[in-house]
Amino acid sequence: QKEVEQDPGPLSVPEGAIVSLNCTYSNSAFQYFMWYRQYSRKGPELLMYTYSSGNKEDGRFTAQVDKSSKYISLFIRDSQPSDSATYLCAMIKGGGNKLTFGTGTQLKVEL
Amino acid sequence: DAMVIQNPRYQVTQFGKPVTLSCSQTLNHNVMYWYQQKSSQAPKLLFHYYDKDFNNEADTPDNFQSRRPNTSFCFLDIRSPGLGDAAMYLCATSRDLISAGGLTDTQYFGPGTRLTVL
Numbered sequence: 001q002k003e004v005e006q007d008p009g010p011l012s013v014p015e016g017a018i019v020s021l022n023c024t025y026s027n028s029a030f031q032y033f034m035w036y037r038q039y040s041r042k043g044p045e046l047l048m049y050t051y052s053s054g055n056k057e058d059g060r061f062t063a064q065v066d067k068s069s070k071y072i073s074l075f076i077r078d079s080q081p082s083d084s085a086t087y088l089c090a091m092i093k094g095g096g097n098k099l100t101f102g103t104g105t106q107l108k109v110e111l
Numbered sequence: 112d113a114m115v116i117q118n119p120r121y122q123v124t125q126f127g128k129p130v131t132l133s134c135s136q137t138l139n140h141n142v143m144y145w146y147q148q149k150s151s152q153a154p155k156l157l158f159h160y161y162d163k164d165f166n167n168e169a170d171t172p173d174n175f176q177s178r179r180p181n182t183s184f185c186f187l188d189i190r191s192p193g194l195g196d197a198a199m200y201l202c203a204t205s206r207d208l209i210s211a212g213g214l215t216d217t218q219y220f221g222p223g224t225r226l227t228v229l
Contacts, residue, residue, distance in 0.1 A: 008151065034217070043115075043201050043220035044154065088153065097142070097208040098168075099218060101153035 003027050006089055006102030015111055019076040023089035023102045026070065031094035033065050035074045038086045038104065047087075048074065079109045114138050115221035117202050123227045124192050132187040132224045134202030142208055143185040144218065145177060146201040154201055160185060161208060192228045199223045 006023045013019055021035075032051055036044035048063040050056045050072075056063045064073040072091075076083055086104040093100075116135045124130040134143065142161050146154040158167045160179045174196070176188040189196055201223045205216040 004153075036220075041199075041223070041225065043117075043203075043222045046217055046219065049217055097159075097205070097216070098156055099154075101155075103151065103153045 001026060003030075004089065004091060004100050004102045007105055008103050010106040010108055012108045012110060013079055015079060015081060015109055017079050017109070019079050019083070019107060019109075021074040021076075021087050021089075021105050021107070023072050024070055025072075025091060027093070028067070028070065029093040030070075030091040030100070032092040033063070033072050034090045034092075034099070035061075035063055036088040036090055036101075038088060040085075044088055081109050081111060084108045115202055115204055115219055117200075117221040117224050119224060120222065121225050121227070123229060124189075125229050126193065127191045130189050130192055130226065132189075132200050132202075132226070134185045134187070134221055135183050136202075136204045137183070138204055138206070138219065139182060140204035140206050140219075141182075142205045142216075143179060144203040144205075145175075145185070145187050146203065148199040148201055148223070150198075157187070189226075192226070194228050197226055197228045199225050 004025045035048045037047050038044045050063050050065050053065050053067045060077045062075040086106045088104040089102040090099045118133045144159040145157045148154040157171045174190050179185045202221040203218040205218045207216045
């Protein structure tokens with residue numbers, strides 16, 4: 001069993017939709033949670049970084065962490081075609097620095 | 112403006128022919144990382160340098176080596192590439208391993224080098 005599970009998609013939504021992307025994890029040692037966006041043939045770009053359970057908002061993006069359920073989410077409001085990319089969740093264990101990634105969810109926002 | 116630069120962006124090599132990938136950074140970060148990302152898979156950490164201190168992941172094949180001659184540059188050497196080594200190789204940096212606040216420091220990625228092995 002992988003430590004981090006993420007549905008690979010692809011997920012296709014119309015422009016303006018609210019998008020929900022999710023990851024589950026099995027190891028409670030994970031303490032730091034990130035979402036990266038990766039455009040085709042580019043490196044991952046950090047979108048959100050959270051430490052504690054709860055919500056963190058940045059513009060159209062909201063990251064949600066539920067440590068009791070070992071479940072994290074990224075919500076994208078008013079989705080745009082430019083949001084079309086692969087979204088990778090990543091996490092780090094407390095006291096460590098090694099990123100463990102999910103496989104990524106491919107998102108396509110259509111006009 | 113580019114902060115983490117990787118060269119070349121695309122590299123083609125022959126089976127068994129050594130290849131070197133390059134990464135440079137303008138952020139003056141202490142830590143540099145190399146990841147391997149195969150198609151539709153998660154990036155996998157190969158190793159990292161904290162300053163000159165080299166840290167190898169336990170499952171990184173011996174075929175992969177790295178050099179960091181100074182703060183700005185880090186190289187990935189693949190001694191005898193096999194077909195299974197075809198992948199995107201990502202370089203990343205972070206200011207430190209743990210920030211002054213005790214939280215893990217964020218990693219910034221370069222655009223990657225896509226390696227093809229013929």
